[in-house]
Each structure stands twice: as C-alpha cells, then as structure tokens.
Amino acid sequence: MPELPEVETTRRGVEPHVVGHRVRALLVHEPRLRWRVPASLPAKVQGATVLAAERRAKYLLFRLEGGALTAPATLLVHLGMSGNLRVLPAATPRLTHDHFDLMLDSGETLRFNDPRRFGSVDLWPTGAIADWAPYAARGPEPWGPDFTPDHLARPFKGRVASIKAMLLDQRVVAGLGNIYVCEALHRAHISPFKPAGGIAKKRLGPLTTAIKDVLAEAVEVGGSTLKDFAAADGALGYFQHRFRVYDREGEPCPTPGCKGVIAREVQAGRSTFFCPVCQV
Numbered sequence: 001m002p003e004l005p006e007v008e009t010t011r012r013g014v015e016p017h018v019v020g021h022r023v024r025a026l027l028v029h030e031p032r033l034r035w036r037v038p039a040s041l042p043a044k045v046q047g048a049t050v051l052a053a054e055r056r057a058k059y060l061l062f063r064l065e066g067g068a069l070t071a072p073a074t075l076l077v078h079l080g081m082s083g084n085l086r087v088l089p090a091a092t093p094r095l096t097h098d099h100f101d102l103m104l105d106s107g108e109t110l111r112f113n114d115p116r117r118f119g120s121v122d123l124w125p126t127g128a129i130a131d132w133a134p135y136a137a138r139g140p141e142p143w144g145p146d147f148t149p150d151h152l153a154r155p156f157k158g159r160v161a162s163i164k165a166m167l168l169d170q171r172v173v174a175g176l177g178n179i180y181v182c183e184a185l186h187r188a189h190i191s192p193f194k195p196a197g198g199i200a201k202k203r204l205g206p207l208t209t210a211i212k213d214v215l216a217e218a219v220e221v222g223g224s225t226l227k228d229f230a231a232a233d234g235a236l237g238y239f240q241h242r243f244r245v246y247d248r249e250g251e252p253c254p255t256p257g258c259k260g261v262i263a264r265e266v267q268a269g270r271s272t273f274f275c276p277v278c279q280v
Helices: 004-018 041-045 128-130 149-156 163-168 178-187 203-221
Strands: 023-028 049-056 059-065 073-078 083-091 098-104 107-115 120-125 263-267 270-274
Touching: 004 049, 004 059, 004 083, 004 098, 004 107, 023 041, 041 073, 041 149, 073 128, 073 263, 107 263, 120 128, 128 149, 149 163, 149 203, 163 178, 178 203
Parallel strands: none
Antiparallel strands: 023 098, 049 059, 059 073, 073 120, 083 107, 098 107, 263 270
16 A cells, blocks of 8 residues: 555655646546545536645645636545556556546646555645644644654553554544554564554654654655556566665664564454564
C-alpha cells in the first residue's frame, strides 16, 4: 500500500503539472472504487482551476475554485492499496485499470490507475474540510509541529497495545504504514511488540526523530517500489534498497556492533521485521 512517502512523492510529481490549470473535464471510466464515484462529480469540477496540490496523511488534496463550483472545493484522492496517479498526454491510450482522467487545459491528463479499486475520489467544500470524516479522524503530520514526544506520551499512557499497533493507528499519527514503522522502530531500537504504555518517555524523543528521518529519506529517493506503486512520471522509487529490516529476514542486523539477525513475525495480520537483539 502506498504510504506517506509514496503519496508525497506523487504530490510533488503532479504539482507543477496541475496547479494553475483549468479542468476541462473529469472522465470517469469505472465508478466502482472503494466508494462509488458520484455521478454528479464531473459536472461539479468542470471548468474549475486547480489552486494547489497538497497532502494530508495518505490523501491528495486538489484545491479547486471557479468553473461550475459555487464555492471553493477540494478534490480528495486516496491511492488505496494499489493506486497511482500519472501525468500523461491526454491522447495516451488507457490501460485496463485506468479508472478516471482529470483532463486539463494544458493538454495533459491526471490519470488514476488502481488494479484493486480500493482507492477513492471525493469532493468536499474547502471551508468545511475539517468536518470531512476521514480527514478529521487523522492525527498530526509526522513533520508537523504537533508531532512531539509529549504528543505520543498521551495516547501511549497505560496502553497494553503494542507500540507498532499504536503507530499504525492513524488517529495517533497520520500517514504511517507498516514499512516505515518497522524501519523507524529499528532505528530507535524499540521492540515492535513492546506495550506502548511500557516505553519510557525518554525513548520517545529518539523515536519521533527516527520517524521523521526515515520518511524524509524515503521521499528523497522517491518512496519504495513494492508491487504496484510508481511515481507520477512512472519512475520507480528506490528506498527499498535502503531498508534496514523490512523484507530483510535472515540478514545480519545493520546496527553497528549488533550480532543479531533480522527476524519476521506476523503481527495483527502484517509482517513485522525486526532485530530480536538490539530492539528491546
């Protein structure tokens, strides 16, 4: 599933192609996504100008104004488990799983491809975006000023749920997924199985730093290409070549001086990669 770095990579890739351009049309080829695309959506966005391309958690937010809109609105796109957005010449032939095209006055199109159809697209008034349920339920951004050791200490207090489960909870921190939680916990030398409430507060500082660093490094190299993900220009990400633990079962732990071997266990239905020696 595309995680925060992959979504941010997509945002940066499409931004110069969409901002300032007018929507000629929204062509919906397959409305049966995670939530059915409303039949009224194409008419609502036609003629609108894209003011900004932003990201919140794993959502892409395209700020729209003008055209058929009576007030500024935001087009919200989620890539789901296998989705990607590509910037293409409008006349490019469609592939099997291309589900909608946002046609622009530049002659390009923003095309959404999603083999599993767990992605989504929705429109919401920009002035009321905080009331959109999926948006409102998200915790702070990992790079934002509110993501601090004190912030983590509050939901962790007294909790017996594992630290990994808590970090994957989008209400605690927005945008984290399985890959980057595994990588951050290894950097912070914290066991993914340790109860969140049992982690000393002094360890939360290194953990927040590790989360920010691993996400920044992933964005720098275009995210991780696992199965379906590719950036907006079709390029593949390369952070998978920098994984320290994820998908490294049986390899020596990269922590200097550690004699451990990377292990894999299934935790809440997901593969957890960790070092049983230096992650405590």
